[in-house]
Amino acid sequence: MTDTPAVRVRGLRKTYGDTLAVDGVDLDVAAGEVVALLGPNGAGKTSTIEILEGHRDRDAGEVRVLGHDPARAGLDWRTGIGIVTQDGADLTELTVREAVRHFARYYPEPRDPDDAIELVGLTGKADARVRTLSGGQRRRLDVAIGVVGRPRLLFLDEPTTGFDPQARRQFWALIRRLAADEGCTILLSTHYLEEAEALADRVAVIVDGRIVAAGTPATLGGRATARTLVRWADGRQETDDPAALVASLTRRYGGVVPGLTISRPSLEDVYLDLIGDPS
């Protein structure tokens, strides 16, 4: 791996007519890193990812993906990129195997198509027509096609939408394997906080086209240093030193403190706080 970041974005802006979809995004993804983009509907995740994929024009900003500007990069650059889009309705008349095998042909050193199908757990459906797949199976096919060319950088736009819990766990294992064993760099968007927490080395929260927070899942939004909330039957208090507070409470109650809970904000608390949810 080189020291060049896989993705480097500075001041990215994108408007559709009057809609400002991306408003000055800065983002770095180091080679081999797994980064998750979190954000509410319409925040600008897909717009950002599509610009990085070279599928969309930008209005302003500097973008480098695998060292090249995606708006001008050629087919050799494409051999290193894997793409799983949010909405594909194509390939319906082909079988799973025919579709994956066909896309393997475009790449200089593809994975064995059957391995790619196995990797996403679709082996049992390899000879089924794509049109007969369930929503989650269809997304898994999209992932198989996305990884069949052995990409060095993989873009996944809400890859697990429609997955059942077991399929989601399998998918997480696949992503970890791609990152750990093959050094694949991954940028994914998701609405699932536990997914970001489970997979990502770093999380960026995007709201109204702007990155409002970025960091590891453990430190996001000052989560690691946030004051701890101690609650008990007759009261609650935020503190930097929960141990001291609990000790004094124990003395006050002369033993067991009724209804004692000690909590740090969950990723979900931090996230909802970041996107300005009033609840």
Place this chain on the structure above:
Amino acid sequence: MTTTLGRPGTRPSAARLGLYRAAIELKTFFRERDAVVFTFALPAVILALLGAIFDGVYPGSDVTSAEYLAPSMIAAGIASTTFVNLGTGIATDRDDGTLRRLRGAPMPPSAYVIGKILMALVVTVGETLLLLGIAVVAFDVRLPTDPARWFTFGWVFLLGTTACALAGIAASSLAGSARSAGAVMHLPYLVLAFVSGVFFTPVGALPGPLITLGSLFPLKWMAQGFRSVFLPDSILPQEVVPSWEHGRIALVLAAWCIGGMLLCLTTFRWHGRRGR
């Protein structure tokens, strides 16, 4: 900087990928019942129906209405398997994400075009054979033995197929979505089939303004060219002018090839409704 690029090794050539595309396109075409029924089977059904309905012999010749219809229907069949087929097919590819997925892979754009053209060519040859078969078996059309006539068939087929294919690729950009594509492509096709003297025979009996309209498009000239291959000269009084006008046919079809190519190059869009 090359270290930051993709995998080493050489990418497959555009020509080879074009062949793979053609195989996938053909599979998809023949598995889609709508496409097969409306673009492949419909011209054959119309030939069988109209051939059975029309009757009589044109005065001054021994040509029956069905014999007159058959070569014209071959021209309409070609328009269906090129113009309609490519127009709806590409509009659908743009709408359902096919083009976006292909553009995301290291596919040279020419591979897509080669695949589409080869697919249309195979389907068109199949269509032509099917229509010829019906004409020979059901309507006693005799295949010419004179090589000069087959030479005419060859160049009319090539120029006509190319012109209609390019027009279809260009027209695909007019359809806003896959669902509207069928209507957008079938309307001009059906109108032209009437004003070119295919569904209405003989062409010379059409009202003047409609003849003028039909003469602007390739279908009329293709049909005329195929009639010159299969019909005796004794039918010429039923044509718009009493001559097969081979020179003019070649000229109009070639002009459509060039114009269609220019239209394709200027209007073709890879992205769908959602824009860039």
